[in-house]
Amino acid sequence: MDFTFTEEQELAAQALRGLLDDHCSGADLRRAAEARGAGAFAAARALRRERLKELGLAGVLVPTSAGGLGLAPIDLARLAEEAGRAALPEPLIDVEGIALPMLAQLAAAAPGAHDALAAALAQQATVLAVTPGSGPVAAAVDADYLLVGRSPDELALHRRDALRLTSVESVDPLRRLATVELTDAAPLAVLQGSVARQAWDAAASRSAALIAAQQLGLGARMIAIAVAYALDRKQFGKAIGANQAVKHALADAQMRVEFARPVVYAACAALDASAPPDASASLRVSHAFVAAADAADRAARAAIQVHGAMGYSWEVDLQFYAKRAWTSAALAGGRSAHFARLHRALLDGSAATGPDHLFDAGAARA
Amino acid sequence: MAIDLRYTDAHRALRAEARAWLEANVPREPLPSFDTAEGFEAHRRWEAQLHSGRWSMVTWPQEFGGRGLDLIEWLIFEEEYYRVDAPFRVNQNGVFLFGPTLMEYGTPEQKARFLPRLAAGEDMWAQVWSEPQAGSDLAALRTTAVRDGDHYVINGHKIWSTRAVHADWGFGLFRTDPASERHRGLSYIVFPLRTPGVRIRGIPQLDGKAGFAEIFFEDARVPVADLIGGEGQGWSIAMATAGFERGLMLRSPARFQRTAQRLVELYRRETAAQGAAPIDPGLGAAVTQCWMDAEAYALATYMTASRLIAGGSIGAEASLNKVFWSELDVAMHRAAIALLGARAELRAQGSEAAAAADEACRWMDGFLFSLAGPIYAGANEIQRNIIAERVLGLPKG
Ligand SMILES: Cc1cc2nc3c(=O)[nH]c(=O)nc-3n(C[C@H](O)[C@H](O)[C@H](O)COP(=O)(O)OP(=O)(O)OC[C@H]3O[C@@H](n4cnc5c(N)ncnc54)[C@H](O)[C@@H]3O)c2cc1C
Secondary structure (H helix, E strand, C coil): CECCCCHHHHHHHHHHHHHHHHHCCHHHHHHHHHHCCCHHHHHHHHHHHHHHHCCCCCCCCCCHHHCCCCCCHHHHHHHHHHHHHCCCCCCHHHHHHHHHHHHHHHHHHCHHHHHHHHHHHCCCCCEEECCCCCCCEECHHHCCEEEECCCCCEEEEEEHHHCEEEEECCCCCCCCEEEEECCCCCCCEEEECHHHHHHHHHHHHHHHHHHHHHHHHHHHHHHHHHHHHHHHCEECCEEHHHCHHHHHHHHHHHHHHHHHHHHHHHHHHCCCCCCCCCHHHHHHHHHHHHHHHHHHHHHHHHHHHHCHHHHHCCCCCHHHHHHHHHHHHCCCCCHHHHHHHHHHHHHCCCCCCCCCCCCCCCCCCC | CCCECCCCHHHHHHHHHHHHHHHHHCCCCCCCCCCCHHHHHHHHHHHHHHHHCCCCCCCCCHHHCCCCCCHHHHHHHHHHHHHCCCCCCCCHHHHHHHHHHHHHHCCHHHHHHHHHHHHCCCCCEEEECCECCECCCHHHCCCEEEEECCEEEEEEEEEEEECCCCCCEEEEEEECCCCCCCCCCEEEEEEECCCCCEEEEEECCCCCCCCEEEEEEEEEEEEHHHEECCCCCHHHHHHHHHHHHHCCCCCCHHHHHHHHHHHHHHHHHHHHHCCCCCCCHHHHHHHHHHHHHHHHHHHHHHHHHHHHHCCCCCCCCHHHHHHHHHHHHHHHHHHHHHHHHHHHHCCCCCCHHHHHHCHHHHHHHHHHHHCCCCCCCCCHHHHHHHHHHHHCCCCCC
16 A cells, blocks of 8 residues: 655656746747647647657557556656646647557557557657547647547547548637548558457546546646736735635635545556456546546636636636636546536445445555 | 555455454444533543553554554554444544644653553543634633742633543643743643632533533642643644644544445435435535545545655645545535435434434534534634645735
8 A cells, every 4th residue: 555656757747847847838838829830839849749759658558568668547647747737738648648558459459550559659650549429639630640430349540641630629729629530541450349449448537537637737737827926916015815815715726636636646546558447446537537627627717816807818828727627627528427427326326435445446556 | 666555465454353343342322422421431431442452542652552553554443443433532632632742742751641541541631722812813822820839820711622521631732931922932731620720611512512611720730740841832832733633633534434425325315215305406416526525535645644654744734634624524414414304403302322323313413513623623714824825825914
């Protein structure tokens, strides 16, 4: 029983934070949002991508036998948090946490996926997963390969240019959404049936848990931005942050973030790199998703209020983190579905309750 | 080391041992309220029984009657304790506040004198800090303890002292330097509550029982040997106690997980039984949120315990815990009262024991008590100030 991160995990997170402080500041996000994909943005993005490659994260969840690092979702938890903290526009976590382990599963069964996997592990190609039936996908326009399915019983690999992508605007200008439609093109590789379904199920849980981790970072960042503003801005001859109404709103946001944190970490720790979670792990993921989405939302609203009219203006970078928090709450099934699932499990008795079940069998993996 | 949320074999063995002992020893019927003379004595006997199984102070060193368990092991014991609805700890303030303080600041003689008796349930302790004019602003306290030879002579007025009506000893905070102000010149002194010159008057709480008391001191003489730490060090020692209080041990997560479990069961029963009067869908959401928060509090406590075992410390973030559990407790009881509807107000007929055993009474008594949570151990407004100032770095008001 140990609920602390390793030094390596902490160091990796620090390295990512340092990199993102340098290459993904609020000002960088603003330039990206205002350039809307134009040249300056593309150059900054290319530079950031090069720096991210140096972190050596490629294939972090891919088994060593397939050329990856063979680590577990918990090894990505602190990194996802940092990606959230910076509202990183690039789909680092979606690629490494969701798509690459799926691609490795596909490649293990279908040789047609070997080249894509090799290119992805060599950081020469990006691959994203498009959950069957999901809405528009962020950053799909930049991917080289896409994993898709006509139903959850199919897992197919395509080159991006073999599919029909249509850009869609989001309220979050950094998400770069596109709808993805299948064409008549034959997939490079395909899996059918229960193996495919399990791969999608497992991916959905990883996605929810890692989005929750990003929400922790978003929440903490918004509180930090609000604290800095509350120290700086003076009214009635003193810093607005000296007023209890301001203090208590931020203290409450901090409390929600700090009590979502252990749930998110426990959820990530309960997940495997590729196998679907058992029932209790899956409920913990839902709990993590709801708690983290609510915490980030609380932080967003408190931070906007603390900024006064400034908080309602385009001029404040806070908006990038707030919009990411709100749009993220609707991903991976959405906050509402996760909450409903917990409610149902309590009502039908399938959720464990009581003091002695917290880490029951299977709920926690090393 | 890495995050690994599995119990070891030793943990499982400890759990099994605690479970077996508790199942064999926990009173079959709930004890009457410890805010009655009868209930207090019944709870005192339970403390002694816990001690006979060496379960009264599991984290204390063996020499003082404990088992020397670490915080994770303590959590496991607490889970088993609440799983069987074992009686609330009547000596709570001695066990979790005074004991740890004495272990840190007491002389060897003081430890030998007080700790084994405390562990054995022979002495029940009351916290004697608040005064009518010194609540949140504790440093405004005015009760004096003036040195006279090898005694202190105490004069003044304390209030809200939990269970002081029936307890044996008090750990108090007094002004030993009458010329001093605020947090300077205070000392931490213990005294028998039956000392001549000490008058105790019970104050009925919301449930009508005298669960706390005011204490009048009129030239009460206390030996200097019962000063804990140095004269004038009272404030920093008291703040260490308050850290224990808000920190991990005052309210173990198991207590709230058990309440959440009972709430979920109540919700399921009421949903299954709903006839003409459907259940407010908002209550389903409230119950779900309560369960989530009870789980989150438990996970947070495991995380903090792990961090402390690994050499970390807990500071102002203890205030986050205090706000979180106290508001969770209110939310759980509010949901239960709403589910019970008109049954919630009914009192069980007959004895105190009947009331303790009655489902609706338990919820109502728990609801009333939950309302004190955001007030005692430092009101939540003060905790939020601490979070804002010392965790987030906002300026003092
Ligand atoms: C059930 C119970 C058991 C207790 N047991 C003990 C005990 O065993 N021993 C003991 O010594 N004491 C005990 N107390 C007393 C407790 O410590 C005090 O009630 C508490 O410190 C608050 O003080 P007060 O009641 O005087 O309220 P006040 O300090 O008068 O506060 C009243 C209200 O004003 C708010 N307030 C005060 N100052 C500020 C501020 N600066 N900013 C914002 N809001 C503010 C408070 O938050 C509160 O809501 C107990 C209290 C209760 C309810």
